[in-house]
Amino acid sequence: MYKIAWLPGDGVGKEVLDAARVVLDRVGFDAEYIHGDIGWEFWKTEGNPLPDRTIELLKSTDACLFGAITSKPKDEAAAELAPELQGKGYVYSSPIVGLRQLFNLHTNLRPCKAYPGNPLNFRDDIDLVVFRENTEGLYAGVEWHPVPDAVRRALETHPKMERFRDVSNEDMAVSTRIFTRNACRTIVRDAFAYAREHGYGSVTVVEKPNVIRETSGLMVREARAIAQDYPGIELREANVDAMCMWLVKNPQDYAVLVSSNMFGDIISDLAAQLVGGLGFAAAGNIGDDYAIFEPTHGSAPKYAGMNKVNPIATIRAAKMMLDYLGERDKAAAIERAIERVIKDGKVRTYDMGGDATTSEMAQAIAAAIEEG
Numbered sequence: 001m002y003k004i005a006w007l008p009g010d011g012v013g014k015e016v017l018d019a020a021r022v023v024l025d026r027v028g029f030d031a032e033y034i035h036g037d038i039g040w041e042f043w044k045t046e047g048n049p050l051p052d053r054t055i056e057l058l059k060s061t062d063a064c065l066f067g068a069i070t071s072k073p074k075d076e077a078a079a080e081l082a083p084e085l086q087g088k089g090y091v092y093s094s095p096i097v098g099l100r101q102l103f104n105l106h107t108n109l110r111p112c113k114a115y116p117g118n119p120l121n122f123r124d125d126i127d128l129v130v131f132r133e134n135t136e137g138l139y140a141g142v143e144w145h146p147v148p149d150a151v152r153r154a155l156e157t158h159p160k161m162e163r164f165r166d167v168s169n170e171d172m173a174v175s176t177r178i179f180t181r182n183a184c185r186t187i188v189r190d191a192f193a194y195a196r197e198h199g200y201g202s203v204t205v206v207e208k209p210n211v212i213r214e215t216s217g218l219m220v221r222e223a224r225a226i227a228q229d230y231p232g233i234e235l236r237e238a239n240v241d242a243m244c245m246w247l248v249k250n251p252q253d254y255a256v257l258v259s260s261n262m263f264g265d266i267i268s269d270l271a272a273q274l275v276g277g278l279g280f281a282a283a284g285n286i287g288d289d290y291a292i293f294e295p296t297h298g299s300a301p302k303y304a305g306m307n308k309v310n311p312i313a314t315i316r317a318a319k320m321m322l323d324y325l326g327e328r329d330k331a332a333a334i335e336r337a338i339e340r341v342i343k344d345g346k347v348r349t350y351d352m353g354g355d356a357t358t359s360e361m362a363q364a365i366a367a368a369i370e371e372g
């Protein structure tokens, strides 16, 4: 019996996790699900959207299924704190970004494949898999405003700081983009290993080394080195801006994409929209000894409690969790059931042009799981 941390979070998070549960039960996944507190409510009442007890819970489980979270920019978040917590220095930061770093979930895996019969497909022959570095780059959180004197002095050792000479520390904000060789290697290696295991012919490294020479340059150099170990798989290189155009122009020509944290965030939304958008987009945040699976959509507060949103993204996340746990047959059974329901076209949620509810879609997928 597996132990699964169950983190619905905010808004529609509970509904979509409930939907996934219907399918997990139907496929006979034997697990104890343990609820964890996370999200906006805990920010407002405790000044921490990711309480320590939730971190401890995750440590005692095999994997985690996570719903969705409401997050707001710094000042808006501070304004919603309980009165007794106001002005005490609490600063909101995204719990999912925190979890990725805390558990070193270095690999964000986002498969974006067109299901036959999905009316939302941009084309029917798209099969992209995005590997997004998940712990560093622009998401590392090493940033300042105003810029402290010591940081300012360090920056001024760089000749290109000369043009900012007359700007005060208060009038400057700095967010760093730190890449480590180790993280670049890990994400590229994971991308190639996946391509080999699943029979994809190319891995495209998506960066911008012509301008962001040091960080993007490191990623591309590591990709070239690792590609040597995978002779049957072509390494392609694309700049992130051009990649966005090509993904609209000829997405069927690409297979596995690998990128750093921020660029990977952006291209994975683009790739997801080509095959149905947020109702279909699932992600695995995978580390060496733990993983968290989630739909990539947000908490959609305006739909909360309406039993309306498409649960397929979360059901796919659950399917990915089963793959991670080695429950390949059960994962494959869920995948076939999703394919069947979409192809059949009778049960469609609002985003697909239908009027099926969240729970009706879950029931339809559960019912499509073959016996045995």
Ligand code: IPM
Pocket (backbone or CB within 6 Å): 094, 096, 097, 265, 296
């Ligand atoms: C994602 C989301 C998150 C991210 C947000 C919710 C912090 O956009 O998982 O892609 O930026 O990574």
Ligand code: MG
Pocket (backbone or CB within 6 Å): 265, 266, 269, 296
């Ligand atoms: Mg995103």
